[in-house]
Amino acid sequence: MALLLDNNNNASRWFDVDAVPEAYTFLQEFRPGNFETENNKQNSFPVIDLSKLDHSSEEKEETIKKILKSCQEFGGFQVINHGFTEEVIKETISVLKEFFSQLVEEKVYEAKENGWVYLSSTDYANDGVHLWRENIKLILSHPLEDCMQRWLEKPSRYR
Incomplete structure (x- = not known):
């Protein structure tokens, strides 16, 4: 889901996008994505591939190294073969x-009540380009049951 603004900076919510509005488009030189490295590659x-974590200790170690390197160099990575079903x-x-269809006030309240972080980009006047993001940060711990009472209450299906 994304948050769009009309000409008066009033927020509206939408899920399916046919085209990115110009107010949300960075100039080509400022867009994230592929980039040149020191080696000019x-x-x-x-x-x-997370399935390699189930293989030999050598493949497991190599996968862990790839995860660390990806986080250090890119700030993240895409996961395949994670084991989650399509359902x-x-x-x-x-x-x-x-959850993201709720009013901003409801999301902020939910965050405060349950000790997690809700973030959105709202400094439209100073950003120049509207940033297309809205985040929740939940803290998970082991055993999972210990942190479940702090999970989202709305929507109730989350729990």
């Missing part, structure tokens, strides 16, 4: 769409 965002992924997306 083209790099793309790392893709890591779980679709349900997760559905629940998060429901």
